[in-house]
Amino acid sequence: MNKVMLIAGKELRSYLTSPMAYIITCIFLLISGVFFVLYLTATKYADTSIQGFIEPLSVFGLSNIGNVFLPLFASILTMRLLSEEKKIGTWELLLTSPVKDTEVILGKFLGSLGILVCMLVLTMYFPLMLAIFGQPDMGPIWTSYLGLFLIGSSALAVGTFTSSITTNQIIAAVVSGGILFALWFVGMVSNVLPTAIANVFSYISLSSHFSNFSVGIIDTKDIIYYLSVTALFLYAAIRSLETSRWN
């Protein structure tokens, strides 16, 4: 566990010393800010009372853009996670140190998760503003954050995996973007499909599991879904690391 934290710390540190994480965070804050304002003004026209601002579903727009943009940002955040080490060769030092493959992957993943948490914390001035100027229903806000955290960690796990299979960051980002888009897209098309298929599609879709969170409902099914996706892809990353020894 010590070594996991050591690697995570190193990773976090390297995020904080390179411009990438800052750029991503800025863009993320910018986009969510714009949506926040848009939602706020839209609901204002719908209902002029202060409480009316806080139509749960809109939770300052963050939840909606969150489940669309967050995976995208996750792909970019994780693309260098392992591919870079493979490319510059420090990989060789990591894998010949007395550290389990699982510890390497978990450390890397947690490092990127740290950045995600920072990003989410930074958006908390939206609900803070709402709380100052109105009486928002905090329930859906917190569950939205939980949902964002879960969907984000799933996306980071996918990115950790794709970063482990290549030395090329761009390929890593494109492949994880592709996987995440596919997982998101099946949710979109499930509406227009026959029920049997639609049910399967909407079960495997990243976005359909998010809707409960954004209206304040915590369903263990959704939590289990996101945790399984995270675990599955981290496991795949560990396996890919093991097979790299076999070359």
Added chain:
Amino acid sequence: MIKVRNLTKYYGERLAVDNISFDVGKGEIVGLLGPNAAGKTTTMRILTGFLTPTRGDTWIADCNMVTNSLEGRKHIGYMPESVPLYTDMTVREYLAFFGRLRGLDAKRTNHRINDVIGLCNLEEYVDSIIGKLSKGFRQRVGLAQAIIHEPEVLILDEPTVGIDPLQVSQTRTLIKELGKEHTILLSTHILPEVSATCGRVIIINRGRIIAQDSIENLSAIVKGARRLRIEVKGPHDQITKRLQRIDGVKKVSREGNYLIVESPIQIDPRSQVTEIIVKSGWTLLSIETVEMSLEDIFLQLTAKDKEESDSE
């Protein structure tokens, strides 16, 4: 300390290491010598647990690196060929990371950083960003990283490549110094390196060991031939012709101002050589037996190996 048995590694179809076995005892400095693509790096990567062999076993400090690699890795310090570094870290951060990763506690890590910084002459750069260091200093950081956790076994893949002659000799001195406390396996394709640092050499070519022995013994084995180096005043062409007629002399060649006379080891043509030269009225300035250089040994061995495998 290091034990290798029947090690074979295929990369897909390509055979990189072909059934090699060797041992490195505690406190030895052994050179793994071979031309490009001989399989040196592959062998070291297997020894360090970075790669799994196709067949065969390796042991580091009695830990089987195939079945118990995690334990074995604790005893290894490794400097890969490319000297990989986190270029955005300072030297201190880099060393601290690997110290901790290899199980030192924070206090011990700091202590060790000071030690290795001194050993590797990095005092001036300890708080510099690694990306800004010159190649030679990066090499030293790589070496410092390998010894930070005081491993029993050091595996150094071409430790002096790409650094200037002065630093090369400093690095060799350092390696010898380290050899007092560590068991070292280093690879190189530079011959003087082996004679300068190693007590023993393992020569590999195309994945196979073609010779392994102490450097002195190795020269004796391959020698089979006696080489005389003669400095003589007179018409070299004529002298060469005369000397070639001596019974048993295989070859007379020029090497700068000297003539080299080669003969089988059982024949000593010295007296005849002196006699001929003096009788012909030339002046003999010096005559001496010369050792075969490692370079000669190497060329001879690899040529022999090639002939054998070509005739197969």
